[in-house]
Amino acid sequence: MRFIKKIGEVLFLLLPIALIAIDLLVISIPSWIVVTLLLIDIILVARQIISKKKKTRYNVILGVAEGAIVLITLFGIYCNPYYNSISFHNDSYISEKADRTYTYRQAKQDIDTIYRYLKKDHPIYIKGKPEEETRKDIERAYQQVLKELKSTDHITTITVWTELEKLLASLHDAHTTAYWCSEDKHYLKYYKEHEDVGDKLVKVNGVALEDLFASHKNYFSYELESLAMDKLNSCVISLEGLEFLGIDVSQGTTYTYENQGVEKDYSYTLDDYVTYDEYQKYNSEDDKKAKPDQSFVRYKLDKEASLGILTIDTCTINKVYRHTLNKFFAKVKQNNIKHVAVDLRENGGGNSLVINEFLRYLNIDKYYGGSSKWRLGFLYIPDSNKGIVNHKKDNLMYQGDVYILTSVNTFSSAMMYAEWIQDNHLGKIVGEIPGENPNGYGDVSIFKTPNAKIYAQISTKEFFRADSNNKDNCITPDYVCDSEKALDKIYEIIEGK
Template sequence: MKIGKLKRFFIVIGVFAAALLLLILIYQLAFNPYRGTADKYVEPLALEDELTEKQVLKDMDYTIKMLRSHHPAWLEKDNAKVQAVEREYKNQREQLLNDESDSYTTLDEWRIISKITNKLNDGHTGCLYKSDNNRYIEDATQVEAYGVPTQINGASTDALLKDFKELFSYEREEYLIVFFKDAIQNEAYLKMLGVDTKEGVTFTFNTENGNKDYHYNFVSFEQIKRIQDDTNEDWVYYDIDVDNNMAVFTLKECNYDEHYKNTLDSFFKEVNDKDIDNIVVDLRGNGGGNSYVADEFLSYLDIDGYNTWACAIRYGAYLKKCDASYTKINKKPDAFSGNLYVLTDLNTYSAAMDFAMYVTDNHLGKIVGEASGNMPDSYGDVLTFVTPNSKLTLRASFKKWYRIDETKAGQPIEPDVKCDPSDALNVTRDLICN
């Protein structure tokens, strides 16, 4: 009798364990957003390396398959941008099949896939050429001083920008133009735009003394000559200006780690010890990272809590919608109750843009500078894939975010005080002092 009960017990346990393993397997194969993603860096083929028509088609098919199976837009009814992507995929595939060539380069494929992903207008989804061997113009000081050149190797940069608009993934055209300035310093992007870089490259700038040519060779990123206007190489640091009753917290990257948390804690301790009434958070040039940096920062403020955004997360064929919520704060003993200012520019992106949204949509402070580079109502949280043959990097969002303040849906994070972002700190200092 006892043996029979014990046997039934083990059978039940075995069935339960088998069912659990089956559920885990089903989740991993069908619902886990990270299924099929790359778990390590893979060096792509050189841009000049050749691929067959069959290989390029396989990489194109892989790209559209990953978008269809992971991106939330494909589960949204009658999404016009999805339809545009599907049309472009079909057009590019037909063009490849109908031409008479059977030999293509990695560069050709990069352009083809980029034209497809471009139609989604998702700044977090696109095809990238990420190589350890990427090279850049040797001297960036002229671009920093004069801006975008009028010509590159004699070709109009307006024409190059027009081509770039059909290749680069972006949400706001203003950000595209800013990124173009960086892209043309990268040899890979110059090749993407059809610029011959075999003998270096010549930029023509419109200066106060007329047009002036500068010829550049290409070097590694570490060898680039730049205008040194920031001697602090750390990505998070602060400065206490007692005379002007203000403290500036500079965050160049949204890295949520112990270094950030320790720096933030030290910052607020000094602010409290020196009775500072005005805090400035400098997010200019911050391309994003982990949005928890904003949550950690807000925990030091004298507030009961703050509103967060709604989102939708894709799990396989299911799109889970999460409502907006209110996050309560356990106030710290010396919570900051003064004035808060946030500096932004077009390079304030992704998690950095979220930081600014927390502040403005919860009415916690003022934004100074220019509007953010991407939209609060957007796709995000990036999955990384690698195409089977060319080894190009494919990025795809698996979440959709919604702006906290629904009355401003579809709008970027606009500043309360608009100004040249390079002068935003001085403008903020004047606001505080006056």
């Protein structure tokens, strides 16, 4: 009976740590609950030790264990960047409906929640004087957001999203951003028809996109303006995106398209914006080139040009990726392919281990993958760039030319893919400058606001490019061209050899 009692005491003592694990993997738990249990733990252990006049081995072990539990719990709450995060939860990723309304107090609670996590987890708040002015800018942006909310009579979910993104945009960190998630987003039904005939959108309601961008720069989290402009283009083709920008669409929207130097206006009503499923159905019926379902990683060979093209839509490291990569290089070897192109033009990132796996097929012994610093509360832990030993696939070693196709949408780990190839002099970059600074922030923790259910991701690491001597704040392609023409450019390069 006494043994069972002691087991019960031990389990109760471990409860604060268990709650942190539950918070990490299942459901967010308010820190005050964990701290309260921890204080109860401390009181119970103190009473246990004080009640015994003589020191026993059990009490000594109990005291040491409680000390460890206190340190682990406090670290888990205040230094762990994933505390109260939904990063590892099975979350639905559905925000409240766009037109739901809120009081100023509710909207402020949403803003304050993310602002608190921003201060707790983002590296910019531990870097001291070098970032002091940026922190002041963020505080000014916070005060301006509250001022705008207070003066708004009708606060909706989209309003909260807009104001939260304005706050996060003041960091100029493309990874730290807010987004509204919904299956009810409405897209301009005819957007793809314009795109298919070569129409270029140049104005919305008579305002040139360049002017619209100039007046809405602070609405987007970005490092390079090309990425922000791409975000603007995405916003103006949806009803909720237009509302995010503060554009009144109640009387309809006029889009001005340019084709071969001629501009033409097209006016649309609210009925011309449809849900994603309706948009897909309408366009797939008219698009005879509609693509069948395809894997995120795939390849094709052009034997005549001796070119293998590997397309990676997302940086996911799994059996599918490894198997496809192995099969690709087996075909490359079998057909004596001299040129390999990796298409990352629509890749928004993911796990950087996809790069390491690719490099195993190249005949190099060692390469550099950049360095980083990880913020864990009051700690800022460096990860030095000592070089990575390459565990080569000797039976499928490739020694030909390597090309990386990029666009403004090549982001995060996909940008790093191009960076590592360029900085280690392993190949050539073809296309557009990726929309991110290689000396920037990343490795995000994701949070959800309590009322509007807006999602916000916050960087926890600072990254430095693979070639520490290269001070460029972007990955400049060796061959700069429109992303749509990048593959044509590679054929041109091959033909010129």
